[in-house]
Amino acid sequence: xxxxxxxxxxxxxxxxxxxxxxxxxxxxxxxxxxxxxxxxxxxxxxxxxxxxxxxxxxxxxxxxxxxxxxxxxxxxxxxxxxxxxxxxxxxxxxxxxxxxxxxxxxxxxxxxxxxxxxxxxxxxxxxxxxxxxxxxxxxxxxxxxxxxxxxxxxxxxxxxxxxxxxxxxxxxxxxxxxxxxxxxxxxxxxxxxxxxxxxxxxxxxxxxxxxxxxxxxxxxxxxxxxxxxxxxxxxxxxxxxxxxxxxxxxxxxxxxxxxxxxxxxxxxxxxxxxxxxxxxxxxxxxxxxxxxxxxxxxxxxxxxxxxxxxxxxxxxxxxxxxxxxxxxx
Numbered sequence: 001x002x003x004x005x006x007x008x009x010x011x012x013x014x015x016x017x018x019x020x021x022x023x024x025x026x027x028x029x030x031x032x033x034x035x036x037x038x039x040x041x042x043x044x045x046x047x048x049x050x051x052x053x054x055x056x057x058x059x060x061x062x063x064x065x066x067x068x069x070x071x072x073x074x075x076x077x078x079x080x081x082x083x084x085x086x087x088x089x090x091x092x093x094x095x096x097x098x099x100x101x102x103x104x105x106x107x108x109x110x111x112x113x114x115x116x117x118x119x120x121x122x123x124x125x126x127x128x129x130x131x132x133x134x135x136x137x138x139x140x141x142x143x144x145x146x147x148x149x150x151x152x153x154x155x156x157x158x159x160x161x162x163x164x165x166x167x168x169x170x171x172x173x174x175x176x177x178x179x180x181x182x183x184x185x186x187x188x189x190x191x192x193x194x195x196x197x198x199x200x201x202x203x204x205x206x207x208x209x210x211x212x213x214x215x216x217x218x219x220x221x222x223x224x225x226x227x228x229x230x231x232x233x234x235x236x237x238x239x240x241x242x243x244x245x246x247x248x249x250x251x252x253x254x255x256x257x258x259x260x261x262x263x264x265x266x267x268x269x270x271x272x273x274x275x276x277x278x279x280x281x282x283x284x285x286x287x288x289x290x291x292x293x294x295x296x297x298x299x300x301x302x303x304x305x306x307x308x309x310x311x312x313x314x315x316x317x318x319x320x321x322x323x324x325x326x327x328x329x
Contacts (some may be wrong), residue, residue, distance in 0.1 A: 023079035029073065032064045051298070053123030071132060076222035078116055085109040104315030111309030118305055122298020129293035131201060135208050135286045137219025142293040143196040144189060145166065146172045148219075150180070152203060152287050167200060168288050189291065194299030201290035207238055208288070209248045210281040211264075213272070217281065223289065229276040238283060241265035246283035 012018060037045050044063045048055040056064045085106045129142040138146040147169045155164040165185060172178045183189050189198035208219045213229030220226055220235040227233075234251040241247035241263070251261040253273035266272050269277040279308055 010329075014080060014087050016084070016106055019077070019080045019084065022073055022080060025073045026077060029066050029273055030068045033070070036066060038216070051119070051122050052126055052128075053120075055265050068186075073240075074116060078113055081109050081113060101315045101318045104312050104318075107312030108309055109312075110227055111305045111312055114301055114305035114308055118298040118301030120298075122296055125295070125297045127295040129288055129295060131290045131292045133206065133221050133224065133288050134169065134291055135206065135221060135288040137210070137217075139206065139224060141171075141189070141198055141291055143190060143295065144171055144198055145174055146147075146294070147181075147189075147198075147291070149287065149289060162203070165200065165203060167203070168259065183291075192300070193303055195295070195297050197294045197296050198291040199294065201292050203287070203289040205285045206288045207283060208286045209235055209238060209246070209249075209283045211250070211281045212281045219286065229272045229278055230274040231272045231276075233272075233278065236261060241258060246280065248280050250278070250281065252278070 015228040035046070040046075040063050043063045047058070053067075056067050060068070064115045067257050078114050089103065089106050132139055132141050134141070134147050136148055139149050141147045148323050150170055152168075153166045154162050156213075157163045167183050169181050169183060169189070170178050171189070181189055182196070183200050185200055188200065190196065206221050208221050210217060211226070211228055211233060218226035218228050220233075222235055222237055225232055225234040231252050236249040236251055239247045239249065242265070245266045247263055247265045249261060249263050250270070251259060252270075254260050254262070255271050255273065256277070257273055262270055264278065264280045266280050266282065269279045272278050
């Protein structure tokens with residue numbers, strides 16, 4: 001039968017030997033890659049960071065040939081694992097084997113495939129959304145709504161460098177609900193099963209202008225903006241007014257309806273487009289932290305891979321731990 005002969009000719013794609021060859025080739029190429037990256041960190045690999053794979057193709061370089069070879073090897077490895085797993089599951093099911101523990105190795109293989117997918121998704125679809133300085137005023141953090149710093153605890157080394165830091169934030173979602181989050185160096189702000197992260201970065205004291213419009217207020221560092229008085233107000237810079245007091249250069253829509261930059265002195269006020277006044281309540285140094293937002297779509301895949309791998313290991317353990325029954329005769 002042609003179909004059987006064709007399947008026989010392609011049997012090597014699911015063979016254990018091919019899997020071993022792909023596995024050894026993957027380890028070898030990754031080891032070579034670690035050496036190349038370390039040697040070219042200040043050169044052609046300077047723009048490569050974290051789990052972003054796009055940097056290897058912008059532009060392609062001969063030094064990264066190990067990665068370009070790794071893609072077909074891993075693709076063949078994934079195909080081999082998929083075909084071998086499918087063949088094993090089908091054969092055992094047809095033989096009438098229904099015990100879940102008999103499929104433990106196959107479940108582990110599925111977890112391995114999910115792990116490969118997580119690296120590909122995260123490497124090509126991940127995105128750095130930039131850093132946001134967060135102080136006592138509400139600031140937009142991409143992917144999380146708005147956040148403001150409530151407290152900061154720092155455990156410093158003898159030389160003054162922070163050994164451990166914990167920042168407590170109030171995070172306000174689009175529907176207005178507010179929740180508290182505690183963020184550390186290894187405990188980022190997270191949402192979507194890890195698909196979005198806000199990592200704790202630098203910290204220190206910065207000059208902050210507190211703006212007010214009626215009962216509303218917000219605190220801004222230079223380069224930040226907030227929604228107040230029905231308008232979006234950008235703080236361009238801080239300075240000194242004619243009398244030596246604090247002054248802030250802000251950009252917002254004025255009474256004419258056009259966006260314009262104007263100086264706002266302490267004790268004075270500016271009219272916004274809707275007619276509401278904008279006042280500078282004060283300028284003072286405040287504790288602030290840097291949150292670096294990242295889109296990490298591979299993390300949910302990695303979480304799923306970990307769960308599936310754990311389930312597979314549990315099934316294998318149950319199978320190995322099962323008592324051996326003596327056969328009569």
